[in-house]
Amino acid sequence: MAGEIKEKKTSLKYRAHELSSVDVQKRILSDSESIGISPFAKSLKTAGLFPLSPLHTEIFQVNVGKMCNQVCKHCHVDAGPDRKEIMSKETMQQCLDALRNSKIRKVDLTGGAPEMNPEFRWFVEELSALGMHIMVRCNLTIILAHPKYHDLPEFFKKHKVEVISSLPYFAARRTDAQRGEGVFEKSIEALKMLNAVGYGIDPELQLNLVYNPSGAFLPGSQADLEFEFKTKLGEGWGIEFNQLYAITNLPVSRFLEYLVVSENYADYMQQLAVAFNPTAAAGVMCRNTISVGWDGYLYDCDFNQMLEMKVASKIQHVSEFNTEALESRMILINQHCYGCTAGAGSSCGGAVA
């Protein structure tokens, strides 16, 4: 009988779980043979994409810390209230300096709950002053978590921040199963607060939702799911939003824990590998994104960041950021990358193919 993860209120790191070691995770991911899948590098070669190289860097994704008010079962960051790693103001300043000297105009702020970083608002204000298009990956419940966050919708509006929020399903059971008891109800409340200031209604105030499967299966058609979400959230709660991004769960940190404990790992990886799509592979987000960790180190994406796979470049820290030098690097891969190339593909902006 497969094991079941009981409601966990703590991170893998806090529990000193074996999978809190990136070496253990990488060892599992490196072994394609025992689960009967073709190595990711081989699939890329077949598609004529190996070694995977960057195109123009368009998105500067900053993970401002692992601290979060939620402990979602599928979190690839292993975030939670017990995580204390957050970006300092000094590192944020280095990000601003890097952006000032580059052509990048899009900044994607993620975490954890990025709003919990005490310097979050200062950082957004500075980015806004630089004329950046700012995206914030807001978990919704943070808006209700403490009175000091209640005005976040107004703050986002002031800087025309694009709000991207996770809502795994349009009903409580599956949302709460993944994100914690009561999360659905609070998320609905937060969405109403965002709608109230114009988010999802005013074309300048984009509110996009993220759907990701609550289990060991792939997302279906993004367009169909968006239609269903719009209908159900509209009819049920009068909620409006712009787009739905269907994102595949990648086997990293707590989603890897779920797969291993529930004995779904091999089957899930086979599903991903069978669904390898060369078109999706050509459009993977690591080709136009650079990911900055809480301590300023650079990665090909947020997943590689969590696996501590720093960019294969002589430039590895944001303090020495140089777009041209970074664009000549080779992107680091492992079997988790199948998550971004399956079916219609998956990126922080949803399907790619």
Place this chain on the structure above:
Amino acid sequence: MSKSYYNDADLDKFGNIAEWNKALADKFFSYYGDVFKAGALSVREKSLIALAVSHALQCPYCIHAYTTDSLKQGADEEQMMEAVHVAAAIKGGSALVHGVQMMNKAKEISM
């Protein structure tokens, strides 16, 4: 040789039926693929119908495949269980409606 009539891994080998008759297998899989494309019915509706039929047939391979596919297509637990009840109602009803035949026959041969 497996000691079970049904082996989980065999589902992935479905395509192997082509080894002994490629022409017919190709026709079947091409037809199968077309049936499940969106048409007058959505992909999700087709998946839920397939889930219900799988239960009526009590086919473990089909239940495995269409439970996964229904979830993938965004169906929820309530919809999936309702689909199974539709299958159960039709199976139960199809047994019970033959009760009329029984009654007819019994009346025919009874005084």
